[in-house]
Amino acid sequence: MESVGSIIMYAVVALTIVICSVLAVTTRKILRSATYLLFTLFATAAIYFMLDYEFLGGVQIAVYAGGIVVLFVFAILLTSRPGHDSEKLTSRSRRTGLVAAVATAIVCGWSLCSRSALMAGLPQMSNPDMKLIGARLLSSDAGGLLLPFEAVSVLLLACIIGAVVIGRRR
Amino acid sequence: MEITALYYLLPALFMFCAGVYGFITRKNMIAMLISLELMLNGVDMNFVIFNRFLFPGSMEGMYFTLFAIGIAAAETAVAIAIIVNLFRSKGNVDVTGLNEMKF
Numbered sequence: 001m002e003s004v005g006s007i008i009m010y011a012v013v014a015l016t017i018v019i020c021s022v023l024a025v026t027t028r029k030i031l032r033s034a035t036y037l038l039f040t041l042f043a044t045a046a047i048y049f050m051l052d053y054e055f056l057g058g059v060q061i062a063v064y065a066g067g068i069v070v071l072f073v074f075a076i077l078l079t080s081r082p083g084h085d086s087e088k089l090t091s092r093s094r095r096t097g098l099v100a101a102v103a104t105a106i107v108c109g110w111s112l113c114s115r116s117a118l119m120a121g122l123p124q125m126s127n128p129d130m131k132l133i134g135a136r137l138l139s140s141d142a143g144g145l146l147l148p149f150e151a152v153s154v155l156l157l158a159c160i161i162g163a164v165v166i167g168r169r170r
Numbered sequence: 171m172e173i174t175a176l177y178y179l180l181p182a183l184f185m186f187c188a189g190v191y192g193f194i195t196r197k198n199m200i201a202m203l204i205s206l207e208l209m210l211n212g213v214d215m216n217f218v219i220f221n222r223f224l225f226p227g228s229m230e231g232m233y234f235t236l237f238a239i240g241i242a243a244a245e246t247a248v249a250i251a252i253i254v255n256l257f258r259s260k261g262n263v264d265v266t267g268l269n270e271m272k273f
Protein backbone atom coordinates (compact mmCIF):
# COMPACT_ATOMS: atom_id res chain seq x y z
CA MET A 1 0.00 0.00 0.00
CA GLU A 2 1.50 3.23 -1.15
CA SER A 3 0.92 6.64 0.34
CA VAL A 4 -1.34 9.07 -1.50
CA GLY A 5 1.60 11.38 -2.24
CA SER A 6 3.58 8.71 -4.05
CA ILE A 7 0.54 7.69 -6.09
CA ILE A 8 -0.02 11.30 -7.18
CA MET A 9 3.69 11.60 -7.95
CA TYR A 10 3.56 8.42 -10.01
CA ALA A 11 0.46 9.60 -11.91
CA VAL A 12 2.07 12.92 -12.81
CA VAL A 13 5.26 11.26 -14.02
CA ALA A 14 3.47 8.56 -16.01
CA LEU A 15 1.15 11.10 -17.65
CA THR A 16 4.14 13.27 -18.54
CA ILE A 17 5.85 10.29 -20.17
CA VAL A 18 2.77 9.27 -22.17
CA ILE A 19 1.73 12.75 -23.34
CA CYS A 20 5.19 14.12 -24.07
CA SER A 21 6.38 11.03 -25.93
CA VAL A 22 3.32 11.15 -28.17
CA LEU A 23 3.74 14.87 -28.76
CA ALA A 24 7.45 14.40 -29.50
CA VAL A 25 6.66 12.16 -32.45
CA THR A 26 3.55 13.93 -33.72
CA THR A 27 4.34 17.64 -33.51
CA ARG A 28 5.32 19.20 -36.82
CA LYS A 29 7.82 21.68 -35.47
CA ILE A 30 11.10 19.90 -34.94
CA LEU A 31 12.37 22.17 -32.18
CA ARG A 32 9.21 21.45 -30.18
CA SER A 33 9.82 17.78 -30.75
CA ALA A 34 13.23 18.13 -29.08
CA THR A 35 11.63 20.00 -26.18
CA TYR A 36 9.06 17.26 -25.63
CA LEU A 37 11.90 14.73 -25.75
CA LEU A 38 13.55 16.72 -22.96
CA PHE A 39 10.42 16.49 -20.81
CA THR A 40 10.17 12.76 -21.45
CA LEU A 41 13.79 12.29 -20.38
CA PHE A 42 13.18 14.29 -17.22
CA ALA A 43 10.16 12.13 -16.40
CA THR A 44 12.30 9.03 -16.94
CA ALA A 45 14.84 10.42 -14.49
CA ALA A 46 11.97 10.94 -12.04
CA ILE A 47 11.04 7.26 -12.43
CA TYR A 48 14.63 6.30 -11.64
CA PHE A 49 14.51 8.47 -8.53
CA MET A 50 11.23 6.84 -7.49
CA LEU A 51 12.82 3.41 -7.86
CA ASP A 52 15.72 4.47 -5.55
CA TYR A 53 18.38 4.56 -8.24
CA GLU A 54 19.47 8.09 -7.48
CA PHE A 55 22.85 7.94 -9.19
CA LEU A 56 21.23 6.67 -12.36
CA GLY A 57 18.67 9.48 -12.26
CA GLY A 58 21.48 11.99 -11.92
CA VAL A 59 23.31 10.45 -14.88
CA GLN A 60 20.11 10.49 -16.92
CA ILE A 61 19.63 14.21 -16.28
CA ALA A 62 23.29 15.10 -16.81
CA VAL A 63 23.98 13.06 -19.94
CA TYR A 64 20.61 12.77 -21.67
CA ALA A 65 18.79 15.93 -20.69
CA GLY A 66 21.93 18.03 -20.39
CA GLY A 67 24.08 16.67 -23.18
CA ILE A 68 22.11 14.92 -25.88
CA VAL A 69 19.20 17.36 -26.02
CA VAL A 70 21.59 20.32 -26.31
CA LEU A 71 23.28 18.48 -29.18
CA PHE A 72 19.88 17.98 -30.80
CA VAL A 73 18.99 21.65 -30.45
CA PHE A 74 22.29 22.70 -32.01
CA ALA A 75 21.83 20.30 -34.90
CA ILE A 76 18.23 21.43 -35.46
CA LEU A 77 19.21 25.09 -35.52
CA LEU A 78 22.05 24.30 -37.93
CA THR A 79 19.98 22.28 -40.37
CA SER A 80 16.52 23.86 -40.46
CA ARG A 81 14.97 27.27 -40.42
CA PRO A 82 13.25 28.09 -37.14
CA GLY A 83 9.45 28.00 -37.37
CA HIS A 84 9.56 25.71 -40.37
CA ASP A 85 6.83 23.07 -40.35
CA SER A 86 7.64 19.61 -41.55
CA GLU A 87 5.39 18.52 -44.38
CA LYS A 88 2.07 16.82 -43.71
CA LEU A 89 2.17 13.08 -43.35
CA THR A 90 0.75 10.98 -46.10
CA SER A 91 -1.98 8.68 -44.90
CA ARG A 92 0.00 5.68 -46.07
CA SER A 93 3.06 6.29 -43.92
CA ARG A 94 0.85 7.19 -40.98
CA ARG A 95 -1.06 3.94 -41.39
CA THR A 96 2.16 1.92 -41.56
CA GLY A 97 3.49 3.62 -38.46
CA LEU A 98 0.27 3.14 -36.54
CA VAL A 99 0.08 -0.52 -37.48
CA ALA A 100 3.67 -1.14 -36.37
CA ALA A 101 3.25 0.78 -33.11
CA VAL A 102 -0.09 -0.81 -32.20
CA ALA A 103 1.19 -4.29 -33.06
CA THR A 104 4.23 -3.75 -30.82
CA ALA A 105 2.01 -2.42 -28.06
CA ILE A 106 -0.39 -5.35 -28.27
CA VAL A 107 2.27 -8.06 -28.33
CA CYS A 108 4.43 -6.57 -25.57
CA GLY A 109 1.49 -5.38 -23.50
CA TRP A 110 -0.19 -8.77 -23.61
CA SER A 111 2.99 -10.59 -22.61
CA LEU A 112 3.62 -8.09 -19.80
CA CYS A 113 0.09 -8.26 -18.45
CA SER A 114 -0.03 -12.05 -18.55
CA ARG A 115 3.17 -12.33 -16.51
CA SER A 116 2.82 -9.36 -14.23
CA ALA A 117 1.89 -11.55 -11.24
CA LEU A 118 5.58 -12.48 -11.01
CA MET A 119 6.42 -8.99 -9.82
CA ALA A 120 3.86 -8.22 -7.18
CA GLY A 121 5.18 -5.61 -4.82
CA LEU A 122 8.18 -3.32 -4.63
CA PRO A 123 10.83 -5.27 -2.69
CA GLN A 124 12.90 -3.50 -0.10
CA MET A 125 16.18 -2.15 -1.37
CA SER A 126 18.63 0.31 0.07
CA ASN A 127 19.74 2.97 -2.36
CA PRO A 128 23.08 1.82 -3.84
CA ASP A 129 25.59 4.38 -2.64
CA MET A 130 28.30 5.98 -4.69
CA LYS A 131 31.11 4.02 -3.04
CA LEU A 132 29.52 0.68 -3.90
CA ILE A 133 28.79 1.72 -7.49
CA GLY A 134 32.31 3.01 -8.06
CA ALA A 135 34.03 0.01 -6.49
CA ARG A 136 31.98 -2.39 -8.59
CA LEU A 137 32.57 -0.38 -11.75
CA LEU A 138 36.34 -0.43 -11.37
CA SER A 139 36.94 -3.88 -9.94
CA SER A 140 38.46 -6.67 -12.01
CA ASP A 141 37.09 -9.49 -9.85
CA ALA A 142 34.27 -11.77 -10.89
CA GLY A 143 31.27 -9.55 -11.54
CA GLY A 144 33.48 -6.48 -11.78
CA LEU A 145 32.92 -4.14 -14.69
CA LEU A 146 36.39 -2.84 -15.44
CA LEU A 147 36.51 -4.24 -18.97
CA PRO A 148 33.22 -2.69 -20.20
CA PHE A 149 34.19 0.54 -18.48
CA GLU A 150 37.47 0.71 -20.38
CA ALA A 151 35.75 -0.38 -23.59
CA VAL A 152 33.28 2.48 -23.25
CA SER A 153 36.11 4.94 -22.64
CA VAL A 154 37.84 3.78 -25.84
CA LEU A 155 34.50 4.00 -27.65
CA LEU A 156 33.99 7.57 -26.47
CA LEU A 157 37.48 8.52 -27.65
CA ALA A 158 36.82 6.93 -31.05
CA CYS A 159 33.49 8.75 -31.18
CA ILE A 160 35.10 12.13 -30.44
CA ILE A 161 37.66 11.60 -33.18
CA GLY A 162 35.04 10.26 -35.58
CA ALA A 163 32.66 13.16 -35.00
CA VAL A 164 35.44 15.70 -35.54
CA VAL A 165 36.64 13.98 -38.72
CA ILE A 166 33.13 13.62 -40.16
CA GLY A 167 31.90 17.06 -39.20
CA ARG A 168 35.03 18.92 -40.27
CA ARG A 169 34.72 21.30 -43.18
CA ARG A 170 36.79 20.01 -46.07
CA MET B 171 -3.75 0.90 -4.60
CA GLU B 172 -0.34 -0.60 -4.92
CA ILE B 173 2.07 0.47 -7.65
CA THR B 174 3.37 -2.78 -9.10
CA ALA B 175 5.98 -3.30 -11.79
CA LEU B 176 3.31 -3.20 -14.48
CA TYR B 177 2.53 0.42 -13.67
CA TYR B 178 6.13 1.32 -14.42
CA LEU B 179 6.49 -0.95 -17.43
CA LEU B 180 3.44 0.31 -19.33
CA PRO B 181 4.67 3.94 -19.70
CA ALA B 182 8.02 2.52 -20.89
CA LEU B 183 6.18 0.37 -23.44
CA PHE B 184 4.15 3.37 -24.53
CA MET B 185 7.34 5.39 -24.99
CA PHE B 186 8.82 2.62 -27.11
CA CYS B 187 5.71 2.42 -29.30
CA ALA B 188 5.70 6.19 -29.78
CA GLY B 189 9.30 5.85 -30.89
CA VAL B 190 8.38 3.13 -33.39
CA TYR B 191 5.60 5.29 -34.82
CA GLY B 192 7.88 8.31 -35.11
CA PHE B 193 10.71 6.34 -36.66
CA ILE B 194 8.44 5.06 -39.42
CA THR B 195 6.48 8.23 -40.15
CA ARG B 196 9.13 10.93 -39.85
CA LYS B 197 11.11 12.07 -42.85
CA ASN B 198 13.52 14.47 -41.18
CA MET B 199 16.65 12.64 -40.04
CA ILE B 200 16.92 14.51 -36.76
CA ALA B 201 13.30 13.73 -35.95
CA MET B 202 14.05 10.07 -36.67
CA LEU B 203 16.99 10.27 -34.29
CA ILE B 204 14.71 11.75 -31.64
CA SER B 205 12.32 8.81 -32.08
CA LEU B 206 15.29 6.48 -31.77
CA GLU B 207 16.23 8.12 -28.47
CA LEU B 208 12.68 7.59 -27.23
CA MET B 209 12.88 3.88 -28.05
CA LEU B 210 16.28 3.56 -26.40
CA ASN B 211 15.01 5.32 -23.32
CA GLY B 212 12.03 3.00 -23.04
CA VAL B 213 14.33 -0.01 -23.17
CA ASP B 214 16.64 1.50 -20.54
CA MET B 215 13.66 1.95 -18.26
CA ASN B 216 12.80 -1.71 -18.71
CA PHE B 217 16.25 -2.80 -17.57
CA VAL B 218 16.02 -0.67 -14.45
CA ILE B 219 12.48 -1.73 -13.58
CA PHE B 220 13.16 -5.46 -13.97
CA ASN B 221 16.32 -5.14 -11.92
CA ARG B 222 14.49 -3.28 -9.17
CA PHE B 223 11.53 -5.62 -8.95
CA LEU B 224 13.09 -9.01 -9.60
CA PHE B 225 16.67 -8.70 -8.31
CA PRO B 226 16.78 -5.79 -5.88
CA GLY B 227 20.09 -6.91 -4.36
CA SER B 228 22.17 -6.85 -7.54
CA MET B 229 22.82 -3.87 -9.78
CA GLU B 230 23.26 -5.43 -13.23
CA GLY B 231 20.33 -3.63 -14.80
CA MET B 232 21.50 -0.33 -13.43
CA TYR B 233 24.98 -0.81 -14.86
CA PHE B 234 23.56 -1.89 -18.18
CA THR B 235 21.50 1.29 -18.33
CA LEU B 236 24.54 3.33 -17.31
CA PHE B 237 26.57 1.93 -20.20
CA ALA B 238 23.62 2.23 -22.57
CA ILE B 239 23.31 5.93 -21.74
CA GLY B 240 27.01 6.44 -22.44
CA ILE B 241 26.84 4.59 -25.75
CA ALA B 242 23.66 6.47 -26.71
CA ALA B 243 25.51 9.74 -26.19
CA ALA B 244 28.36 8.57 -28.43
CA GLU B 245 25.95 7.29 -31.09
CA THR B 246 24.01 10.55 -31.12
CA ALA B 247 27.17 12.62 -31.48
CA VAL B 248 28.36 10.61 -34.48
CA ALA B 249 24.90 10.54 -36.06
CA ILE B 250 24.52 14.30 -35.72
CA ALA B 251 27.97 14.81 -37.23
CA ILE B 252 26.88 12.68 -40.20
CA ILE B 253 23.59 14.58 -40.50
CA VAL B 254 25.29 17.98 -40.43
CA ASN B 255 27.73 16.78 -43.06
CA LEU B 256 24.86 15.54 -45.23
CA PHE B 257 23.13 18.88 -44.82
CA ARG B 258 26.26 20.61 -46.04
CA SER B 259 26.46 18.57 -49.21
CA LYS B 260 22.75 18.06 -49.94
CA GLY B 261 21.07 21.11 -48.51
CA ASN B 262 18.39 19.27 -46.55
CA VAL B 263 18.10 16.41 -44.09
CA ASP B 264 15.22 14.56 -45.70
CA VAL B 265 15.63 10.79 -45.90
CA THR B 266 13.63 10.56 -49.12
CA GLY B 267 16.25 12.58 -50.96
CA LEU B 268 19.13 10.37 -49.89
CA ASN B 269 19.19 7.44 -52.28
CA GLU B 270 22.86 7.11 -53.05
CA MET B 271 25.73 6.29 -50.75
CA LYS B 272 28.37 8.40 -52.47
CA PHE B 273 27.45 12.05 -52.68
